[in-house]
Every structure is written in C-alpha cells, then in structure tokens.
Amino acid sequence: MATIGDVAREAGVSRSTASYALSGKRPISEEVRRRVLAAAEALAYTPNAGARALATAQTKxxxxxxxxxxxxxxxxxxxxxxxxxxxxxxxxxxxxxxxxxxxxxxxxxxxxxxxxxxxxxxxxxxxxxxxxxxxxxxxxxxxxxxxxxxxxxxxxxxDFEEAGRVMVDHLHRLGHRELILISQPEHVVERGGAYVWRLRDAALERARQLGLTLHAVYGESRQPAVGRLLVHLLDTYPAATGLLINNEAAAAALPSVTYERGLRVPGDLSVIGRYSEEFAATFSLPYSFIESAxxxxxxxxxxxxxxxxxxxxxxxxxxxxxxxxxxxxxxxxxxxxxxxxx
Amino acid sequence: MATIGDVAREAGVSRSTASYALSGKRPISEEVRRRVLAAAEALAYTPNAGARALATAQTKxxxxxxxxxxxxxxxxxxxxxxxxxxxxxxxxxxxxxxxxxxxxxxxxxxxxxxxxxxxxxxxxxxxxxxxxxxxxxxxxxxxxxxxxxxxxxxxxxxDFEEAGRVMVDHLHRLGHRELILISQPEHVVERGGAYVWRLRDAALERARQLGLTLHAVYGESRQPAVGRLLVHLLDTYPAATGLLINNEAAAAALPSVTYERGLRVPGDLSVIGRYSEEFAATFSLPYSFIESAxxxxxxxxxxxxxxxxxxxxxxxxxxxxxxxxxxxxxxxxxxxxxxxxx
DNA sequence: CGTAGTCGTCGAACCGGTTCGACAATCTGG
DNA sequence: CCAGATTGTCGAACCGGTTCGACGACTACG
Structure with a gap:
C-alpha cells in the first residue's frame, strides 16, 4: 500500500512537499502540484488513518x-x-x-x-x-x-413536559373529562429514564389545573402483557374517553385491542401517541401523535x-x-x- | 494525557521497558513490573489508539x-x-x-x-x-x-432454498394442495436481493415436484399497500389454504387482515413466515416461522x-x-x- | 547594482506507541 | 574459576503522516 513517501518519490519531491501539495496548506508551484496529484492518483494513495490521527490529534x-x-x-x-x-x-x-x-x-x-x-x-x-x-x-x-x-x-x-401538556390540552379542548395515560414500564423509570415521569408529571399537573381526571399508569414493554394491560385499563376506567400513550409497545398493540372490543377510534375513544413518524409508518398506526423526531x-x-x-x-x-x-x-x-x- | 513516556519516567525506566512490562512480551523483573503498573495506574494511562495502530498495524x-x-x-x-x-x-x-x-x-x-x-x-x-x-x-x-x-x-x-422447500413440504404433508407465497417487493430483487428468488424458485420447484399449486407473488414493503395486497390475494385465490410469507411487512400486516375477514388461523388458513424470533416478538406474530437468525x-x-x-x-x-x-x-x-x- | 521580500522546496523533528539488537549482570555447569 | 547461557534493561529505529524553520532562487524596489 502506498505511503506519502512513495508518492513523493514518484513525483520526485520531498515528503513534506508532497504533503503540502495534497493539503494545500502552503503555496506549491502548479507544476509540482500536478506531479504530486498524478503520483497519488497513480499509486491509489490514501493516507493512513492512524498516522494522521497521531500527527493531527484528529480521528474524524x-x-x-x-x-x-x-x-x-x-x-x-x-x-x-x-x-x-x-x-x-x-x-x-x-x-x-x-x-x-x-x-x-x-x-x-x-x-x-x-x-x-x-x-x-x-x-x-x-x-x-x-x-x-x-x-x-x-x-x-x-x-x-x-x-x-x-x-x-x-x-x-x-420537551416531554410540554408534550404531556399538549396531549392533555388537546383532549380537554375537545371536551374530554376523564383520560388514561399509559407510560413506559416502571423499571425504565427506575433505570433513570426521566422522560417517562417528565411527561407524566406534567400531564398530571395540567389535568389537575383543568379539573380533569387522569389515570396515569406504567405499562409493559412487550406483547402480550401490554395488550392485556390495555384491555384491563379499558375495563377499569369505563368512563375514560381519551387515551394518551407514551409507550411504543402499547401504541403498537392498541389497534388489535380496539378492534377486538369493537371500539371505534375516535368515536368511542380518542387516542394520542408519542412516537416517531417512522415508527407510525412501520406499524401503520392510525393515531394522532406527538413526533419525537x-x-x-x-x-x-x-x-x-x-x-x-x-x-x-x-x-x-x-x-x-x-x-x-x-x-x-x-x-x-x-x-x-x-x-x-x- | 499521559503517554508511555510519562509512565516510564514515573517508574524510573526506559520507554521500551515500560512497554514490555505492560505487554508482557519480554521477561521483566517483578519489582520493575510493579513500579510500571503502579505508575500507569497513577497516571490513568491509556495507550493512544492511533499510535498503537501505526506501530502494530492493528486497529482493533x-x-x-x-x-x-x-x-x-x-x-x-x-x-x-x-x-x-x-x-x-x-x-x-x-x-x-x-x-x-x-x-x-x-x-x-x-x-x-x-x-x-x-x-x-x-x-x-x-x-x-x-x-x-x-x-x-x-x-x-x-x-x-x-x-x-x-x-x-x-x-x-x-439457506433460503431449503427454507422454501421446508415451507412447501410442511404444508404438503398436512394435505394442502394450493398455496400462496408472498415475497419481498420486486424492486428488492432488481436491486440484487437474491434471497428473494432463491426461496421463491426453490419453493416453486418443490411445489411442481409434489404436484401442488403455488401462486408466487412479489409483495409490497409498506402499509397500507401490503395489507391491501393480502386482501386481494385471498380474494383472487379462494381455494388456497396455505400462505407462505417471505416479507416482513406482510407478516406484520396479516393479523389485522385475517381478523377483519374473520379468517381463522390455522382453521381456515395455514400460515408460515420467515423472519426472526425477535421480529416475531416485536410484532407479537402468532405464526409458525422459519427463524432467520x-x-x-x-x-x-x-x-x-x-x-x-x-x-x-x-x-x-x-x-x-x-x-x-x-x-x-x-x-x-x-x-x-x-x-x-x- | 545591492538588498529586502516573496515563493517554493527541503530536511528534520515530532506525534506515541512497539520491537529489535546490544549489553551488563547474574546464574549455571564443567 | 571461567566459559557460556540466561535474565532484565536500554537505546535506537520504525510505523506514516504533519509542520516548523531554514534556505536558495527569483522578483521588486530604491
């Protein structure tokens, strides 16, 4: 494999000149520059990453x-x-x-x-x-x-706090009075996943301010547990008309649950998720959502x-x-x- | 940041001795080794990756x-x-x-x-x-x-060829006579994705040998197109009793399609997929499948x-x-x- | 015509490791 | 007690780049 020394020899110049010709960091005559570039081309010269890193203290x-x-x-x-x-x-x-x-x-x-x-x-x-x-x-x-x-x-x-507020506000404006928020599993929180309670606490606070009932629960991260949980929640809070989802697995599992129960969205249940556009496309989720980008x-x-x-x-x-x-x-x-x- | 020179100085030895003490590539007295290790520890020495790569021609x-x-x-x-x-x-x-x-x-x-x-x-x-x-x-x-x-x-x-044969054989043994195979989209093939036709051709060949009818079609890669395609296929081949899926998106979309049509699996339709265990878990797919590992x-x-x-x-x-x-x-x-x- | 300034190039040093050969000190066997 | 082997350490060279200072050649100017 060609080194800059080979290029220099081929072009009939010193190593430093070859280096300057390639980097352009010092003026080099047109003639020499051409010879060096040609030599580099001919020898398929590529600088050695380790050597360059050592010399420049940059690894790219x-x-x-x-x-x-x-x-x-x-x-x-x-x-x-x-x-x-x-x-x-x-x-x-x-x-x-x-x-x-x-x-x-x-x-x-x-x-x-x-x-x-x-x-x-x-x-x-x-x-x-x-x-x-x-x-x-x-x-x-x-x-x-x-x-x-x-x-x-x-x-x-x-901004997960704001996300929580946006979700609650949106359903509040539409006239909903009782909501369910399903978050990531609790062990995500224990592991330090602050975004879970950032959204949760902000949503709870806003609900309180607006006089809404918000049932905030931690979810599961896998099927079929998360599906069962959704069913359970819908049973437990029959008066809830809005569902907020800060839990990818729950969002992915929801369509089959609503289908099975004959629940219409948004007729019977309004839903807002929090996930990425790409995620929505992959699972073809039909819900309004907050883009997590x-x-x-x-x-x-x-x-x-x-x-x-x-x-x-x-x-x-x-x-x-x-x-x-x-x-x-x-x-x-x-x-x-x-x-x-x- | 400490270099091996710093470590050597701290330990009162030469650079090469420090290197050997750390690598163990030459015998070093217990006393010196201890001093070098202590110095390295004290200075929080970590070898510079670029320098090492340059010297050893290995980057790890x-x-x-x-x-x-x-x-x-x-x-x-x-x-x-x-x-x-x-x-x-x-x-x-x-x-x-x-x-x-x-x-x-x-x-x-x-x-x-x-x-x-x-x-x-x-x-x-x-x-x-x-x-x-x-x-x-x-x-x-x-x-x-x-x-x-x-x-x-x-x-x-x-072994995608064998995978195709295993799928066909399995349903043949159960008594099926007419099958559908949905593969990846055609542009995956055009792009050079040979595994698509490797499975497809092998399945067709085996079906021919066994005297089965196999409708092999290229699918879509996204919802809702792939869902519509599934519906269309089930309509077009009403006598088909087995569905082979070499297309992740189609597998993910199938549950809602069968549900919507009231098709029972495997009562009305036998299904075999080809995807990974992890994939099955993520989408909680209830189908027998060939693990792509x-x-x-x-x-x-x-x-x-x-x-x-x-x-x-x-x-x-x-x-x-x-x-x-x-x-x-x-x-x-x-x-x-x-x-x-x- | 001499001198200051610019331009283009070179040699040498350096980055921070590894490794080879040399060598002194110690040990072993005859 | 000495030759020879062994052990432990050192200095120097090398890996392949970049960069600094020096210097010769040429130009411009007074």
Whole structure:
C-alpha cells in the first residue's frame, strides 16, 4: 500500500512537499502540484488513518454510545442511530457504534485512547454515571436525552413536559373529562429514564389545573402483557374517553385491542401517541401523535458536536440545552367524546 | 494525557521497558513490573489508539457496512447490527458503522485508510460492486448474505432454498394442495436481493415436484399497500389454504387482515413466515416461522473475521460459504386444510 | 547594482506507541 | 574459576503522516 513517501518519490519531491501539495496548506508551484496529484492518483494513495490521527490529534470519528436494553423497542433505537450516522457522514465523520453494558468503562476506553473526536451519548439516565467521565474527557460530548445535571455538556431532547401538556390540552379542548395515560414500564423509570415521569408529571399537573381526571399508569414493554394491560385499563376506567400513550409497545398493540372490543377510534375513544413518524409508518398506526423526531435529535447533537470539534471558538461557547417542541401530527384519532359502548 | 513516556519516567525506566512490562512480551523483573503498573495506574494511562495502530498495524476495529434502504424493514436491520457489535465487543473489537449510499467509495475509504482490521458487509446484492474492492483489500472480509460470486470471501447466510422447500413440504404433508407465497417487493430483487428468488424458485420447484399449486407473488414493503395486497390475494385465490410469507411487512400486516375477514388461523388458513424470533416478538406474530437468525449470522461473520485477523494460519485457510439450515419454529399456525369461508 | 521580500522546496523533528539488537549482570555447569 | 547461557534493561529505529524553520532562487524596489 502506498505511503506519502512513495508518492513523493514518484513525483520526485520531498515528503513534506508532497504533503503540502495534497493539503494545500502552503503555496506549491502548479507544476509540482500536478506531479504530486498524478503520483497519488497513480499509486491509489490514501493516507493512513492512524498516522494522521497521531500527527493531527484528529480521528474524524465520532463515538455513539448506546445501550440496548431487552425491554426497549429496537425500531425506535434504529431511528436515533440513523440520524447520528447520516449526519456524521455528511459532515465528514465516521461513527464508532459502542453498545456496551458497562457504559462507563466503554466511554473511558474510547475517549482516553483518543479513538474519537467527540461522543454522542444516548439512553441518558437521570443520574447517569457516564456524565462525569464525559465532562472530564478531552473531547466534547453531546447528549440525546435530558439528565438531572446538564452542566458541561450539550443536551438535546424532546420537551416531554410540554408534550404531556399538549396531549392533555388537546383532549380537554375537545371536551374530554376523564383520560388514561399509559407510560413506559416502571423499571425504565427506575433505570433513570426521566422522560417517562417528565411527561407524566406534567400531564398530571395540567389535568389537575383543568379539573380533569387522569389515570396515569406504567405499562409493559412487550406483547402480550401490554395488550392485556390495555384491555384491563379499558375495563377499569369505563368512563375514560381519551387515551394518551407514551409507550411504543402499547401504541403498537392498541389497534388489535380496539378492534377486538369493537371500539371505534375516535368515536368511542380518542387516542394520542408519542412516537416517531417512522415508527407510525412501520406499524401503520392510525393515531394522532406527538413526533419525537429521533433522527432530528441525533442530527442536532452531531452538528453541535462537530462545531465544537472543528472550531476553537465554538469549543468555548457556553453549553446549550435545547428542546425540540412537541408537534402534534394529526391523524384524525381524536374527536369530542362519545359514550363508550361497554 | 499521559503517554508511555510519562509512565516510564514515573517508574524510573526506559520507554521500551515500560512497554514490555505492560505487554508482557519480554521477561521483566517483578519489582520493575510493579513500579510500571503502579505508575500507569497513577497516571490513568491509556495507550493512544492511533499510535498503537501505526506501530502494530492493528486497529482493533471492525467495519460494518450496511445500506439502509427506504423500503427495508428497520427492525430487521437492527438485529444484524446487534449481532455484529455484541460479538465484536466480546472479542475485543469496536465497530465502525458505515451507512453510505455509495458503498463502493465508503468501503475503499475505510479499507485503504487502514481504519479497520476487517469488514463485515451486509445487504449483499447478487452482483455486488463492493466485492471486487473487498477482495483486493488488505483486510479480510465477511459477508452476511449470498452473492453470485463467493470467491475470496467468507459468506454466511440462511439457506433460503431449503427454507422454501421446508415451507412447501410442511404444508404438503398436512394435505394442502394450493398455496400462496408472498415475497419481498420486486424492486428488492432488481436491486440484487437474491434471497428473494432463491426461496421463491426453490419453493416453486418443490411445489411442481409434489404436484401442488403455488401462486408466487412479489409483495409490497409498506402499509397500507401490503395489507391491501393480502386482501386481494385471498380474494383472487379462494381455494388456497396455505400462505407462505417471505416479507416482513406482510407478516406484520396479516393479523389485522385475517381478523377483519374473520379468517381463522390455522382453521381456515395455514400460515408460515420467515423472519426472526425477535421480529416475531416485536410484532407479537402468532405464526409458525422459519427463524432467520440475524444475530447468529452476524456473530458467525464476526467470529470468522476475527479468526482471520488474529491468526496468520487462519488467514490462509480456504474461504467458507456457510448456510444455517432453516429451522421451523412452531407456533401452531398450520393444520390440515379446512374450507375457507368466503 | 545591492538588498529586502516573496515563493517554493527541503530536511528534520515530532506525534506515541512497539520491537529489535546490544549489553551488563547474574546464574549455571564443567 | 571461567566459559557460556540466561535474565532484565536500554537505546535506537520504525510505523506514516504533519509542520516548523531554514534556505536558495527569483522578483521588486530604491
């Protein structure tokens, strides 16, 4: 495989001249530049990534640290990953996908060894043990998800509080008085998944303000348990006319449940979900939903990361916490309340 | 950040001694080894990946080249990725996830720059333009999926031909005489997705041998189109009593279709799918199916790759083409044919 | 016509590891 | 008691890039 030394010899110049001719960082005569470029072309020269990383202290690689939990919805995860890798690629970076149970060790390994220029962290927990490591790391870091302490890092997330309020407000305006909110399973919360109670608490608070009844329950993450739970909930709260879903598995399971019970949406039951457009398409869900935009979040995180990596000025800018505001995509699954046929 | 020079100074030895003490590649006195280890610990020393790669010509990174097509099922893809990254991690390798439309350029970039020790290719096309590049690359490569020409590469795939035969045989033994096979959309074939016609042709051939009628059609990849197609097929072939599905979207859409038509499975219609266990769980599909084991395939590819990377002996072994044999996981969705109520 | 300034190129040093050959000190066997 | 082997350590070279300072050649200007 050709090195820059080979290119230089072929072009009849020194190694440094070849380097400058290729990078353009110093003026080089047109004649020499042509010879070097031709030689590089002829020898199919590609710079050695390790050598370049060593010399420039830049790897052109970003780390993506994700954790794949058994009880998490794989399709949803995929969206984040694509958002990150696509954006990184467009900006000239490759992505190192690190999926390790021991996130702390993995993060330390990746940053200390200088394999990456920056790190995107996913599956952020309220009190995430990886954050101190990332703050102390020489590379900048960006989070997709909101932790308890955002200091020293750029943070991107959906505004889950506002999402909860938007859901409640929407059904309240239509005249609903009793709602059910089904959230992610409780162990997601225990693991530190703050977005679950961020939406939940905000929804409960807003319901209280508006004088609505809101039954907030934690769901399951799998079929058939989540289907059974839905049935149980509809039985338990026969007067509820609105269903809010912050739980992908529950959303995916709902169509068969309503079908089986002969419930019409929105005639008998108004439904609002919280998931991504892509998710809705995959499961062909007919519900109005709040777009969680995983690809957009991943893209934002990467763009900010690359800004900090590439510009010494940007590197010292104050850190940002940016929420994307929930957008209710209408699919016609809400209407003024009817009476549910039991 | 501490370098090995810092560690050496702290321990009062030369750089080379520090290196040997850490790697154990030469005998080092117990006393010195202790001092070096203590110094490394104290300084939180982690070797610089670029420098090590340059010196050893090993990066401890594997490339995973995937292409995410609009019309492909994201959840299925995720399974492959997890199989690869998990196995790689267990063997001490990180994974560079490269998702580029221009697979040829991406592959060349990654191999020529020596960013990776080996490459796993996914979404293999019958006449895949990336294969010549990979054969010529200095790193070994493994494919998940069967191309037209397997030479010079290790290949892993489900035995789709046998899968087709197993499906047909199974329903034949139960007494079925007329079947429908719904495959992936035709443009998957045009793109080079050979597994589609491998299963299809084998199924047709076996049906011919057994004197069965088999209606083989290409499906859609999305709702609601695929649902409509299913309805249309059931209308068009009212005498068909068995349905074979080599199309994830169709499998996911089938439950609501049968439900809507009041078709009982397997009373009125016997069904066999081809997808992964994980996929079945995600969509809670109640059908017997042939396990496509994406995680196992990914794992096999990585293990073989690492073998070749790490052992000079293994590097020169003949290349393998390994099929995992289709395993029919029974979920009770097949039975002797009844008469379909129209 | 001499000198200051620019342009283009080169040699050398450096990034941070690994590894080879040399060598001193210690141990072993005759 | 000495030759020879063994053990433990060091210095130097190397991997393949980038970058700094120096320098010769040429141009412009007073």
């Amino acid at each position: 690689v970003l780390g993506l640290l994700a954790q794949f939990h058994e009880d998490e919805f794989a399709p949803a995860m995929m969206q984040y990953i694509l958002g990150v890798t696509n954006t990184a690629r467009d900006l000239g970076y490759d992505t190192l996908l690190v999926n390790e149970a021991d996130g702390v060790r993995a993060l330390r390994r990746v940053t200390d060894s200088r394999m990456v220029d920056g790190v995107v962290l996913m599956n952020i927990a309220q009190d995430d043990a990886r954050l101190p490591i990332l703050r102390a790391a020489p590379q900048p870091g960006a989070l997709v998800g909101l932790p308890g302490d955002c200091s020293g890092l750029d943070v991107f997330d959906l 995983p690809d957009r979040l991943g893209a934002m995180a990467v763009r900010q990361l690359v800004r900090r990596v590439e510009s010494p000025v940007a590197r010292n800018e104050p850190f940002v916490v940016r929420f994307i505001s929930p957008e209710l995509v209408s699919r016609g699954s809400t209407a003024p309340p009817g009476t549910r046929s039991p | 990174v594997l490339g995973l080249l995937a292409q995410f097509h609009e019309d492909e099922f994201a959840p299925a893809m995720m399974q492959y990725i997890l199989g690869v990254t998990n196995t790689a991690r267990d063997l001490g390798y990180d994974t560079l996830l490269v998702n580029e439309a221009d697979g040829v350029r991406a592959l060349r970039r990654v191999t020529d720059s020596r960013m990776v020790d080996g490459v796993v290719l996914m979404n293999i096309a019958q006449d895949d333009a990336r294969l010549p590049i990979l054969r010529a690359a200095p790193q070994p490569g493994a494919l998940v999926g069967l191309p037209g020409d397997c030479s010079g590469l290790d290949v892993f795939d489900l 994406p995680d196992r395939l990914g794992a096999m590819a990585v293990r073989q790759l690492v073998r070749r990377v790490e052992s000079p002996v293994a590097r020169n072994e003949p290349f393998v083409v390994r099929f995992i044999s289709p395993e029919l996981v029974s979920r009770g969705s097949t039975a002797p044919p009844g008469t379909r109520s129209p």
